[in-house]
Amino acid sequence: MEEVLANSSVVRVSALLKELGCLGEVTILTDSARTALDAATALGIEVGQVASSIVFKLPGGNPLLVITSGRHRVDTELVAKNLGVEKLHRADADFVKNTSGFSIGGVCPVGWINQPEITLIDEALNDYDVAWAAAGHPHCVYPTSFAELSRVTGAIPMVVGK
Numbered sequence: 001m002e003e004v005l006a007n008s009s010v011v012r013v014s015a016l017l018k019e020l021g022c023l024g025e026v027t028i029l030t031d032s033a034r035t036a037l038d039a040a041t042a043l044g045i046e047v048g049q050v051a052s053s054i055v056f057k058l059p060g061g062n063p064l065l066v067i068t069s070g071r072h073r074v075d076t077e078l079v080a081k082n083l084g085v086e087k088l089h090r091a092d093a094d095f096v097k098n099t100s101g102f103s104i105g106g107v108c109p110v111g112w113i114n115q116p117e118i119t120l121i122d123e124a125l126n127d128y129d130v131a132w133a134a135a136g137h138p139h140c141v142y143p144t145s146f147a148e149l150s151r152v153t154g155a156i157p158m159v160v161g162k
Contacts, residue, residue, distance in 0.1 A: 004028050009102055009136030013111045017135075017142060020110065020152045024143035032138040034105035036070025039141060043132055047071055051125055051133040051149060053107040055096045055116070057089035062117035063099045064088065067109050067133070067149055069124040072161030079120065079160055105138035109153050121146065121155035 004010060005028065014026050033039035036050035043049075050070030056079075058064050064083075066074050076088040093104050101113035109119070125131050126146040133149065135142045149155060 002028075004137055004139050007137050007140075009106065009108075009111075010140050012101075013108045013136040013140075013142075016111045022142070022144060022148060022152065026135045026140050026142045029139050029141060032105065033134065033141055034138050039132060039134075040070060043141070045130075045132065046128070048124060049128045049131050051109065051122075051131040051144065053100075053109045053134060055091040055100060055107065057091050057095065058083075058117060059085050059087065059089070063091070063095075063114070065100075065109065065112075065116040065119040065153075065155075066122070066160055067120065067125070067153065067155055068122040068160050069127075069131075072122060072124060075161045079158070082158055083118065102134070102136055103138070106134045106136050106140065108134050108136045109149055109155075111136065119153045119155040120158045120160060121150055121153070122160045123157050124159075124161075125149065126157075 040047040048071035
């Protein structure tokens with residue numbers, strides 16, 4: 001699994017986390033953490049502690065990043081209403097990769113090759129002292145917090161799901 005740490009996305013994320021003053025170290029998981037449940041099971045934590053980076057397209061085609069608690073599905077109608085837009089559009093794997101630089105399952109909230117137009121963070125993540133986010137690869141995560149994620153991403157706190 002050491003080759004995972006040499007993955008260019010993981011190297012980019014690890015360097016950026018240090019540069020941003022993030023305290024958590026990248027952890028390699030034996031099994032893939034493509035879903036919040038997978039990550040929570042592998043880490044032995046509550047699914048709500050997983051900070052999933054979900055990418056949508058705004059009406060103009062620009063990316064929207066929603067950092068959501070694993071205990072929620074993003075309510076696209078609620079988020080669109082709160083943003084004052086007609087609708088959020090699903091992003092396919094190519095859009096996610098070309099916009100963020102990460103493959104689905106390993107999308108990190110930082111280190112994007114093209115910054116999202118808007119970043120939101122689920123207020124539910126503030127219920128936990130430690131949250132875990134993807135670190136650029138489906139087998140890599142890092143510990144963080146609501147406050148740290150908000151600081152390094154400039155995310156807007158919002159209720160994003162139920």
